[in-house]
Amino acid sequence: MKVIGIDLSGPANHKDTAMSVFQLKNDHLVFENIIVDASDEMLISAITSAASKEDVVIGIDAPLSYQDGGGDRPQDKSIRQFIKGHGLSGSSIMPPTLTKMVYLTLRGIALTRRIMSMNLLGKIHLVEVHPGAAIGTRIGNEDGLFHALHYKKEVESRKEIFKWFQTIGFSGLPDEILLSSHQIDACAAALAAWHWADPTKQPLWHWKTISPEHPFEFCC
Helix, strand or coil: CEEEEEECCCCCCHHHCEEEEEEEECCEEEEEEEEECCCHHHHHHHHHHHHCCCCEEEEEECCCCCCCCCCCCHHHHHHHHHHHCCCCCHHHCCCCCCCCCHHHHHHHHHHHHHHHHCCCCCCEEEEEECHHHHHHCCCCCHHHHHHHHHCCCCHHHHHHHHHHHCCCCEECCCHHHHHCHHHHHHHHHHHHHHHHHCCCCCCCCEECCCCCCCCCCEEC
């Protein structure tokens, strides 16, 4: 099984979009590739290639639906409360229709609907994820929480998370992922997707309720 994590940005901001690709092998995520500055076509091409060979699980860091009438979805309220209980900032969970979020939401919806349209054999499995929460709720001690709160701006915190990744089942990670928080988030998106899809694992927080309006589960 391939496991892919995508840290998505708005459609005019490819430079902040990163995709990580891993092979699940012997309870490890074995690194295969990291794609940066990724357009929709680059993402679709990589997913198509992976799905031509085996099942693919994809965790996407972006709202994949919105609440009719605006504001939070029920799942946004739930995960915000959950991560605040672990000492993380609830402000990282924003309503999908908020002005600064709406283009990201648009891209997330458009991209996932394209992926769904090519999923003829049921080989692609999609889940919405929150990478920062996947890191911060697992990394444990006070020092770890500090790095979970600062890795987006501090390279030293990214280094600590890089080392932690290697203790929890990541294999072959290149130093390249230290170059930006987007690459770290792409790996953390894969972590959340792995624990969602693997029957021997489980997410730490999981919104299972789906509907035509909100067709994807959400986890961290």
